[in-house]
Amino acid sequence: MKIDKAIEILVINNDHNPNFTDADRREAHQLAxxxxxxxxxxxxxxxHPEHFLLPGETTD
Structure with missing residues (x-):
């Protein structure tokens, strides 16, 4: 699965979206x-890893 597709699936985060199967959701989750x-x-x-943290990520 491509990163962009995984992001799309994870951002939508809608279990009832018919465009994504449970297998798609599992694959996106594993890729994340x-x-x-x-x-x-x-x-x-x-x-200085603190300069490269993800949004919402903390060092503690």
Whole structure:
């Protein structure tokens, strides 16, 4: 699944939307988890990771 499609599915977040199957929702959810894992790993390489936080993400 492409990131843009996963974002679309997760943003809509409507269980009754007939355009997305449960399999689509699971795949989008899994892709989001993997993206967050990669983001977490990438932050380890920065001297000041607080400059690269996601909106709503905190350091504590």
């Amino acid at each position: 988890i993997e993206a967050l894992k990669r983001h977490r790993q990438a932050l380890k390489g920065f001297t």
